[in-house]
Amino acid sequence: MNDKIISLICGIIFGIGLVISGMTNPEKVIGFLSITHNWDASLIFVMGGAIITAGPFFYFLKNKELSALGDKINLPIKQNIDKKLIIGSSLFGIGWGLVGLCPGPAISALATFDPITLVFLISMAAGVLVKKNTIK
Amino acid sequence: MNSFTPFSALLGGVIIGLSVVFYFYMTGRLAGISGIFENAITKASQRLSNLAFLLGLVIGPLIYFNFIASSAPVVFNITHSYLLIIPGGFLVGFGTRLGGGCTSGHGICGIGRLSTSSIIATGIFVAIGMLTVAVLQQFGIYL
Numbered sequence: 129m130n131d132k133i134i135s136l137i138c139g140i141i142f143g144i145g146l147v148i149s150g151m152t153n154p155e156k157v158i159g160f161l162s163i164t165h166n167w168d169a170s171l172i173f174v175m176g177g178a179i180i181t182a183g184p185f186f187y188f189l190k191n192k193e194l195s196a197l198g199d200k201i202n203l204p205i206k207q208n209i210d211k212k213l214i215i216g217s218s219l220f221g222i223g224w225g226l227v228g229l230c231p232g233p234a235i236s237a238l239a240t241f242d243p244i245t246l247v248f249l250i251s252m253a254a255g256v257l258v259k260k261n262t263i264k
Numbered sequence: 265m266n267s268f269t270p271f272s273a274l275l276g277g278v279i280i281g282l283s284v285v286f287y288f289y290m291t292g293r294l295a296g297i298s299g300i301f302e303n304a305i306t307k308a309s310q311r312l313s314n315l316a317f318l319l320g321l322v323i324g325p326l327i328y329f330n331f332i333a334s335s336a337p338v339v340f341n342i343t344h345s346y347l348l349i350i351p352g353g354f355l356v357g358f359g360t361r362l363g364g365g366c367t368s369g370h371g372i373c374g375i376g377r378l379s380t381s382s383i384i385a386t387g388i389f390v391a392i393g394m395l396t397v398a399v400l401q402q403f404g405i406y407l
C-alpha cells in the first residue's frame with residue numbers, strides 16, 4: 129500500500145474520532161474552555177484517551193529507524209521553549225477561544241458544506257501563509 | 265446547556281489515538297494537523313499524501329453520519345459572526361505554525377511522547393483559550 133492510501137485511511141479514522149469525541153462541535157469546545165461558567169470537562173477525556181492510546185506505542189516505537197512503508201522516521205527535533213512557542217501557542221489559544229475550532233475539526237467541518245466553515249479555513253490558511261512568509 | 269459526555273469523548277479520543285499511531289507506524293510521520301495543513305498548501309513534496317489525509321478528515325464525518333450514526337447529533341454548530349470567525353481562523357493558522365503545533369501535534373503527539381515543550385504549549389493554549397472565553401463572556405458574547 130502506498131502512503132497516499134494510508135494517509136487517506138488515517139485521515140478518515142481521525143475524522144470519525146473527532147466527530148464522536150465532540151471536538152468538531154464549537155459549542156462543546158467553548159463549553160470546555162468556559163471554566164468559570166457551566167464547565168463541561170468532556171474534552172479532557174478526548175485528549176486523555178488519545179494520549180493513553182498513542183503514548184505507549186510511541187514509547188515502544190521510539191527507537192525504530194524506518195517506518196513500515198520503509199521511510200525514514202521523521203521526528204521533530206527537540207523544540208526549544210522560546211518566545212515563538214509561547215507567543216504562538218497564546219495566539220492559537222485566542223483564536224481557539226474566539227471560535228471553538230482547532231485545525232483538525234476546522235477541516236472536518238467542511239463535511240457540512242456550510243460556507244462559513246470555508247471562511248474559517250481560508251482565514252486559517254491566510255494565517256499559515258503570513259507566518260510562513262514573515263517569520264523564519 | 266453543556267452536557268457532560270465522558271464516554272463518547274473517551275471513545276473518540278481512543279480512535280484519534282489509533283489513527284495517530286497507525287499513521288506514525290506506517291509513514292514515520294506525526295499526525296499534527298496544522299503541520300500537515302501547512303505542508304499541503306506550501307510544500308510540493310508529499311503534497312498528495314498530505315491532501316489525502318485532509319480529504320480523509322472530511323470523508324470521516326460523512327461516513328459516520330451516513331453509515332454509522334443512526335441520527336446526526338448536533339455538531340459543527342458555528343453560530344458566530346464573521347467578526348469572530350475571520351480573526352479566529354487567522355490566529356489559529358498563524359499561532360499554531362508559530363508555536364509549532366496544535367491540539368493534535370502538541371496536545372496528542374507531543375504529550376504522548378512526553379515532550380516538555382509540547383506539555384507547556386498545550387498548557388498555554390488551553391489556558392489562553394479559557395481566558396479568551398471568559399473575557400468574551402464578560403462582554404456578553406456566548407452566554
